[in-house]
Amino acid sequence: MTEATETTEATEAAVGQQDHDDHHGAHDGPHGYASDKTGYLKRMRRIEGQVRGIARMIDEDEYCIDVLTQVSAVTKALQAVSLALVEDHLGHCVVDAAKASDAEGAAKVREASEAIARLVRM
Amino acid sequence: MTEATETTEATEAAVGQQDHDDHHGAHDGPHGYASDKTGYLKRMRRIEGQVRGIARMIDEDEYCIDVLTQVSAVTKALQAVSLALVEDHLGHCVVDAAKASDAEGAAKVREASEAIARLVRM
Amino acid sequence: MTEATETTEATEAAVGQQDHDDHHGAHDGPHGYASDKTGYLKRMRRIEGQVRGIARMIDEDEYCIDVLTQVSAVTKALQAVSLALVEDHLGHCVVDAAKASDAEGAAKVREASEAIARLVRM
Amino acid sequence: MTEATETTEATEAAVGQQDHDDHHGAHDGPHGYASDKTGYLKRMRRIEGQVRGIARMIDEDEYCIDVLTQVSAVTKALQAVSLALVEDHLGHCVVDAAKASDAEGAAKVREASEAIARLVRM
Numbered sequence: 001m002t003e004a005t006e007t008t009e010a011t012e013a014a015v016g017q018q019d020h021d022d023h024h025g026a027h028d029g030p031h032g033y034a035s036d037k038t039g040y041l042k043r044m045r046r047i048e049g050q051v052r053g054i055a056r057m058i059d060e061d062e063y064c065i066d067v068l069t070q071v072s073a074v075t076k077a078l079q080a081v082s083l084a085l086v087e088d089h090l091g092h093c094v095v096d097a098a099k100a101s102d103a104e105g106a107a108k109v110r111e112a113s114e115a116i117a118r119l120v121r122m
Numbered sequence: 123m124t125e126a127t128e129t130t131e132a133t134e135a136a137v138g139q140q141d142h143d144d145h146h147g148a149h150d151g152p153h154g155y156a157s158d159k160t161g162y163l164k165r166m167r168r169i170e171g172q173v174r175g176i177a178r179m180i181d182e183d184e185y186c187i188d189v190l191t192q193v194s195a196v197t198k199a200l201q202a203v204s205l206a207l208v209e210d211h212l213g214h215c216v217v218d219a220a221k222a223s224d225a226e227g228a229a230k231v232r233e234a235s236e237a238i239a240r241l242v243r244m
Numbered sequence: 245m246t247e248a249t250e251t252t253e254a255t256e257a258a259v260g261q262q263d264h265d266d267h268h269g270a271h272d273g274p275h276g277y278a279s280d281k282t283g284y285l286k287r288m289r290r291i292e293g294q295v296r297g298i299a300r301m302i303d304e305d306e307y308c309i310d311v312l313t314q315v316s317a318v319t320k321a322l323q324a325v326s327l328a329l330v331e332d333h334l335g336h337c338v339v340d341a342a343k344a345s346d347a348e349g350a351a352k353v354r355e356a357s358e359a360i361a362r363l364v365r366m
Numbered sequence: 367m368t369e370a371t372e373t374t375e376a377t378e379a380a381v382g383q384q385d386h387d388d389h390h391g392a393h394d395g396p397h398g399y400a401s402d403k404t405g406y407l408k409r410m411r412r413i414e415g416q417v418r419g420i421a422r423m424i425d426e427d428e429y430c431i432d433v434l435t436q437v438s439a440v441t442k443a444l445q446a447v448s449l450a451l452v453e454d455h456l457g458h459c460v461v462d463a464a465k466a467s468d469a470e471g472a473a474k475v476r477e478a479s480e481a482i483a484r485l486v487r488m
Binding site: 031032033034037040041044045047048051052054055058059061062063064065067068069071072074075078079081082085086088089093111112115118119 | 177
């Protein structure tokens with residue numbers, strides 16, 4: 001399995017999160033996307049299939065522009081997932097934090113804004 | 123294997139290309155990315171692993187913001203692939219067409235510009 | 245003054261807002277960006293000067309790539325303004341709505357998410 | 367006039383270009399956008415008016431989301447200008463360079479690809 005070496009970044013992020021989770025305090029409950037976990041998993045599996053499809057196109061020497069069109073389609077699908085995650089996060093984690101205390105609300109807004117900036121600045 | 127149903131879009135695109143290839147005429151030769159096919163395939167396999175890593179994060183209820191960070195990283199990786207494909211396409215297919223005739227050059231520039239627009243407008 | 249005809253879109257948006265304001269209800273107070281109005285106005289004036297600078301570059305037949313670099317710089321500056329507006333909006337309007345009631349919070353989150361999507365999908 | 371200080375960046379870019387122009391050699395002729403200079407100038411003046419309209423909205427305390435919508439509209443207009451400049455540049459400067467020599471073609475493709483990357487990575 002080559003997968004293990006290929007997901008180093010994802011693994012590192014997962015490790016980084018442990019640390020994160022320790023600080024969640026009152027927000028240990030279900031995350032923003034919990035209500036539609038199945039939907040998100042289905043979208044990610046579909047995207048995985050599309051990525052595999054692009055590799056196949058390259059392997060079969062498809063025309064550059066057609067490969068590009070598929071890469072743009074997958075990028076768009078990932079951005080749609082990001083936007084859904086942002087909305088779920090604002091609607092659950094940020095709203096809950098705002099109701100808990102001004103400080104928690106401000107911290108979550110700051111964190112969400114940084115994530116949105118990463119999304120826009122790509 | 124669920125893959126077959128998940129890559130419907132990619133498959134359709136591949137079918138659409140058959141048609142495309144018929145019109146390539148003089149440009150049937152190796153595509154822009156041919157010189158680094160192995161490199162592209164490696165990048166796509168790495169991205170596939172990252173996508174699988176995100177599904178795992180969602181499945182294990184990781185924190186929304188950490189999932190978002192990973193989705194942004196994969197989107198960025200896909201955009202880097204797109205930009206490399208554009209450069210290879212300009213440097214081979216577009217340059218070759220420009221040398222072949224004004225009409226072919228103009229047609230390839232038009233097509234490349236539309237692909238770049240899809241990339242920017244995402 | 246040609247300005248009047250050139251800002252038709254902005255004017256229409258302003259008219260659309262009247263309507264908007266009527267529904268603000270409890271949120272008639274200062275907007276998210278109110279605390280740094282001077283800062284935002286300064287940034288917009290700077291961007292206006294940069295846009296004028298690009299027109300001058302085109303008028304003086306500067307090299308395409310240099311014009312493009314400047315257009316990218318202004319687009320980046322506008323995106324930075326957007327991200328600051330989003331953060332101020334989340335930190336004030338959305339947090340206030342969340343504290344007021346679940347329904348108001350949900351409505352503001354929906355509206356903010358749509359604005360963020362317009363920002364990302366550009 | 368505050369304009370002078372506000373366009374420092376644009377001015378610096380213009381100075382940087384002097385240097386650029388010295389190396390154009392055979393490509394001193396009209397730039398890619400020359401055939402539609404009037405069209406580009408009109409678009410830039412329209413964008414300048416829209417930027418001024420946004421400043422007015424902020425000054426009159428318009429609702430954050432409405433300001434954001436206008437900023438997104440202007441960003442979109444600037445991206446459309448960028449894409450038009452890219453297409454004109456590819457169709458003239460890059461095609462001409464490709465016909466002149468392999469080395470000139472490769473250099474222009476490299477330069478254009480970097481400009482496209484700045485556009486996408488914003």
